[in-house]
Amino acid sequence: MQRRTFLGLPGAALALAGCERPESISGGFTGINDQRGHALRDRRQSLEPTTTRRTQILIAGAGVAGLAAARALRLRGMEDFVLMELEDGAGGNARGGQLSGMPCPLGAHYLPVPGDDAHEVQDLLEELGLRQRVAGRWHYAEQHLVHSPQERLFFHDTWQDGLLPVDGVSPATLEQYQRFAQRVHALSQAGRFSIPASRTAFTAEHAALDAQTADHWLRSEGFDDPHLLWYLDYSCRDDYGAGLARVSAWACIHYFASRHGFHMPGEHGDGDDDAGTLTWPEGNGWLTKRLAAPLGDRLYSGHSVLRITEERQGVAVDTVNHHDGTVTRWQSAQCIIALPAFIAARVVQSPPAVLVETAKRMAYAPWLVANLHISSPLQDRVGAAPSWDNVVYGEAGGGLGYVDARHQSLDPTPGPTVLTYYRAPGDTPDARQQLLRQPWTHWRDVVVSALSIPHPDLAERLTRMDITRYGHAMAIPTPGTQQYLLGKIGRNGVRSGRLHFAHADWSGYSIFEEAFTRGHMAGLAV
Structure with a gap:
C-alpha cells in the first residue's frame, strides 16, 4: 500500500x-449554521414582510468585504447604514x-x-497599530508577526524545517526547484503580478497562463518532480481550495510572484527583509472582531437577506430574523451586496447579466x-x-x-x-x-x-x-477566470444602478486582501 x-x-x-x-x-x-441557508433556499419566496424600516445604505453580508465597506462609509462620515449577517457573528470565513x-x-x-498595491489593507493595519513608520521605514508590530520557528514538514518520518521537501531529495529534485524559481522570477519580470489582482498588469503571457490548468502548464514546462508537484499542489489548495488539476496556471504562479517569489531554503529575494506573516491565536478573527466592534446595533447578526429589489427611488431589501422568524422590508437609497456571487444571483430580483454570468462561471x-x-x-x-x-x-x-x-x-x-x-x-x-x-x-x-x-x-x-x-x-480560480473578470468588470468596482457588489468572488479567489479591497471600493462608490 x-x-x-x-x-x-x-x-x-x-x-x-x-x-x-x-x-x-x-x-x-x-x-x-447550514440549516439556515438551506431552509431559505427552499422556502425563500414564501416569506413576506410584516414591517418596514428605513436606512440610507444596507450592506448584505458581514464578512471581510461587508465589514470593509462599513469602515469605508464610517471614514466618509456616513453613519446611517445597517449590515445583515446570516451567522451569529461577523467575519465570514475569517472568524475566530x-x-x-x-x-x-x-x-x-x-x-x-x-x-504597496494593497494600500487599503496597509491603512487598516496602521489604524490598528500593527504598522508604523520608524526612521523612514515601515515596521510591523513584532508581537503580531509569526514567531520562530514558523513552518515544518513531516517528511520521511522526521520533521524538517520549512514546507518545501529538501531532506534527502535527489539532485534532480533540487534542480527542478531551482528551475521553477527562475521561471517564476522571469514571469514576474515580464509582467507584474500584484495583490489585489485587479491591479495586475495583465499581459498576453498572463492570459496564456490563465487559459490552462496549472498541471498542464507544468507538464509542458518539464516540471514533473513529485516533491515539487506536491508542494505546488499544497500551495494552491492553501489559497484556492483546489489543486493543480483545477486551478489555472496563472493562479499557481500568482501565489508566488505576487508576494516574494519561490526560493530554495536559505535563499532570499529582493525585499524579503520586509516580508513576514501576521497571525493571532484566533487567526484573522482578531482583525474582523476589530472591524465589527464600532458597528454596535447597526450589525444585525442572525439575519438573512431574502430579496433585493431595485426600485425607482431606492432599493427594497427583505430580511428574515432567524431568532424570532419575523420578516422586515428595509427601504434604502443604495445597497452594497457583499455576498458570494451565487447567492447574490438568487436574492437580487431581475439580476444584471454580469451577475448571472459570473455566478454560473464560479466554482x-x-x-x-x-x-x-x-x-x-x-x-x-x-x-x-x-x-x-x-x-x-x-x-x-x-x-x-x-x-x-x-x-x-x-x-x-x-x-x-x-x-x-x-x-x-x-x-x-x-x-x-x-x-x-x-x-x-x-x-x-x-x-x-x-x-x-x-x-x-x-x-x-x-x-x-x-x-x-x-x-x-x-x-476557485479555474482557467479563464481572470480573463473573464478583467474583460467583464475591468479594474474598478462592480455596480449596477443603486446596487454595489463587493465580495472576493469578483477577484476570482478568496484572500483577506481581495475581500477587503472590494468592500472598501464599494464603500467609496456609494
Missing part, C-alpha cells in the same frame, strides 16, 4: 499508532472562536504583510476546520522543533496540516493548547455532499488518523474537537 493511500484511511492510521478509536472525545459541528476557554481560528488564520471549494483541545504537549518525532504551521507530506483528502494557537504566546511554560487543522477536499468527488452528510464522528476519526502519524499519542491527549464546515468557502 502506498503511503499516500495509507494516510487516507482513518482506521489504519489509528491502528498504526496503537490507539483506540476516540469515542470518548467530546465535540461537534460549530461555527456555521474559543475552545475550552482558549481562542482559536474558525477559518483563515494569517495575513501576509501586504505589499467553489468546500473547507473543513477542526479545532482540537490538547490537554498537554504532544510527544514529538525527531527533527525540527514544534512550529506555528505543521504539515504532513502526502496526506490524502486535501489535508493542509495544523497551526498551534499557543505558538504566539510569550509564556514558555508547557501546557494545554488548541491545534487548528485544515482540510480542503475540493478535489474529492462529492466533497461538499460528504462534508454535509457525514456525521461529526466520521470527521473526528479522519482528523485523528491524519495527525496520529506524526503524533501517536494524539488520541490520549485530545479532550475535545469542534469542527467547522464551509460548503462554499472560496471561489
Whole structure:
C-alpha cells in the first residue's frame, strides 16, 4: 500500500499508532449554521414582510468585504447604514472562536504583510497599530508577526524545517526547484503580478497562463518532480481550495510572484527583509472582531437577506430574523451586496447579466476546520522543533496540516493548547455532499488518523474537537477566470444602478486582501 493511500484511511492510521478509536472525545459541528441557508433556499419566496424600516445604505453580508465597506462609509462620515449577517457573528470565513476557554481560528488564520498595491489593507493595519513608520521605514508590530520557528514538514518520518521537501531529495529534485524559481522570477519580470489582482498588469503571457490548468502548464514546462508537484499542489489548495488539476496556471504562479517569489531554503529575494506573516491565536478573527466592534446595533447578526429589489427611488431589501422568524422590508437609497456571487444571483430580483454570468462561471471549494483541545504537549518525532504551521507530506483528502494557537504566546511554560487543522477536499468527488452528510464522528476519526502519524499519542491527549464546515468557502480560480473578470468588470468596482457588489468572488479567489479591497471600493462608490 502506498503511503499516500495509507494516510487516507482513518482506521489504519489509528491502528498504526496503537490507539483506540476516540469515542470518548467530546465535540461537534460549530461555527456555521447550514440549516439556515438551506431552509431559505427552499422556502425563500414564501416569506413576506410584516414591517418596514428605513436606512440610507444596507450592506448584505458581514464578512471581510461587508465589514470593509462599513469602515469605508464610517471614514466618509456616513453613519446611517445597517449590515445583515446570516451567522451569529461577523467575519465570514475569517472568524475566530474559543475552545475550552482558549481562542482559536474558525477559518483563515494569517495575513501576509501586504505589499504597496494593497494600500487599503496597509491603512487598516496602521489604524490598528500593527504598522508604523520608524526612521523612514515601515515596521510591523513584532508581537503580531509569526514567531520562530514558523513552518515544518513531516517528511520521511522526521520533521524538517520549512514546507518545501529538501531532506534527502535527489539532485534532480533540487534542480527542478531551482528551475521553477527562475521561471517564476522571469514571469514576474515580464509582467507584474500584484495583490489585489485587479491591479495586475495583465499581459498576453498572463492570459496564456490563465487559459490552462496549472498541471498542464507544468507538464509542458518539464516540471514533473513529485516533491515539487506536491508542494505546488499544497500551495494552491492553501489559497484556492483546489489543486493543480483545477486551478489555472496563472493562479499557481500568482501565489508566488505576487508576494516574494519561490526560493530554495536559505535563499532570499529582493525585499524579503520586509516580508513576514501576521497571525493571532484566533487567526484573522482578531482583525474582523476589530472591524465589527464600532458597528454596535447597526450589525444585525442572525439575519438573512431574502430579496433585493431595485426600485425607482431606492432599493427594497427583505430580511428574515432567524431568532424570532419575523420578516422586515428595509427601504434604502443604495445597497452594497457583499455576498458570494451565487447567492447574490438568487436574492437580487431581475439580476444584471454580469451577475448571472459570473455566478454560473464560479466554482467553489468546500473547507473543513477542526479545532482540537490538547490537554498537554504532544510527544514529538525527531527533527525540527514544534512550529506555528505543521504539515504532513502526502496526506490524502486535501489535508493542509495544523497551526498551534499557543505558538504566539510569550509564556514558555508547557501546557494545554488548541491545534487548528485544515482540510480542503475540493478535489474529492462529492466533497461538499460528504462534508454535509457525514456525521461529526466520521470527521473526528479522519482528523485523528491524519495527525496520529506524526503524533501517536494524539488520541490520549485530545479532550475535545469542534469542527467547522464551509460548503462554499472560496471561489476557485479555474482557467479563464481572470480573463473573464478583467474583460467583464475591468479594474474598478462592480455596480449596477443603486446596487454595489463587493465580495472576493469578483477577484476570482478568496484572500483577506481581495475581500477587503472590494468592500472598501464599494464603500467609496456609494
